[in-house]
Amino acid sequence: MSNRRGFLRNVLAGAGIFASAKVLSAQEMQMHGDMPGMKMKAKRETVHDRDASVLAETPDIPNLPFRLDGNVKEFHLIAEPVKQEIVPGKVVDLWGYNGSAPGPTIQVNQGDRVRLIVDNHLPEATSMHWHGFEVPVEMDGAPGASQDPIAPGGRFVYEFTLQQEGTYFYHSHMAMQEMMGMIGAFVMHPKNAYKPRVDKDFVIILQEYAILPNITVPNSMNMEFNWLTFNGKAGPATTPLLVRHGERVRIRLINLGMDHHPIHLHGHQFVVTGTEGGRQPESTWGPGNTVLVGVAQSRDVEFVANNPGDWMLHCHLPHHMMNQMSSMVGPMSRRNGMPAGLDMERGMGMLRQGNATSEENGPSLGRGLGVGSTAEQTMSNSPLKAGNPMQHQGMQMGKPEVSKDANSVPGFPQDAFMEGPMMAMDQMVDKPENFGLRPGWSGFMAGMMTFVRVLPQDKYNQILELRKKQEGNKSMKMDMPGMEHQHE
């Protein structure tokens, strides 16, 4: 602990300039929308508008810009195949929107009139459902029920006025396409900010994919999942949520997949303030630190970040805190495809006797990353290189601590070769938001995991400075023309 503090102090030495949370009034958002690509610096002083909501931030996912046509906010979504890097080196073929899976986040104000142009660049028909929206039935996007599916190359234009507020989302209403990534957040800010106001507002979309070793395309028919993501990234590639010590924080969790996810926050109690149906009355708020986000649900949680530190936020299903879990394919994960001459059970790695970690099955049967396992050294799709698994560039490759008699202990190994120093890849996932984390942290973070970093003012500012520098380097990073990020 003292080491970490010292480390933080050293790397973050020097206080930056106080950065106030940016809030946006309804008018401001519209004015900004009127001028795509331009930011109105003059408006930056209006920070303490009691009725304004802060703009929500979706780590690793852009906001969708809009164009004002009269009083209509016009958004343009393109359904298309997407190459997505879910952890360093693991690029998979998903389907999403505008180059992203999940698709970009849409943010509007209660009462807005919106037009949503949906183009289908997929090789098959799709549809767009506005989940939980109270709109005329012909705008519901249910193929076969309220409209014809949108043909490949086709377009459908949705238009309606939104009187709701809360955490909503859009998704393809074709079930298998949902499992390819086709969802995005749709935040409806209330006319007047919720009380108590939050200083930070985050969106996290929970997804899961079955992507077998040596394959880049999710198997949408699978019933088990080996890649679990927050906003399209698996830990340690997820981007931490940065907050200042003492701030009130909202996290909007959205789930679309085959599993329900109990999302757990360390170090704080929160209250559930909203569902996929909007704001909950305050009388229903009770303390907790784990919220079950069921399939097709959203949950808003709020808390005061009163406990400084780097706190884990994660799904608590043990297998959802892992990457590349693939016990269902056993031998296939260690060879090039299905071995010939075996019956199906053995070919698929189904166990007939013994347990997965027994000696005859190898100490890490089906554990795709297989570091430390001779049985899995020829895998080629993981961060390890085929034939040379211990030389992976960027990984730190420390040694796990195991006792002398480890192999005589029934059940060994469990986490010894799956978590820890040899899985660390701090440099590979280096970014401002990770600055100053405890060295080796990344070896313990996988699947649906990220940090809520509750930072003192100076460290917070230091990281924002770094981020600003980095964003300045990327040319024209205009993920939401006309809207300011809350961190500015």
Ligand SMILES: [Cu+2]
């Ligand atoms: Cu989970």
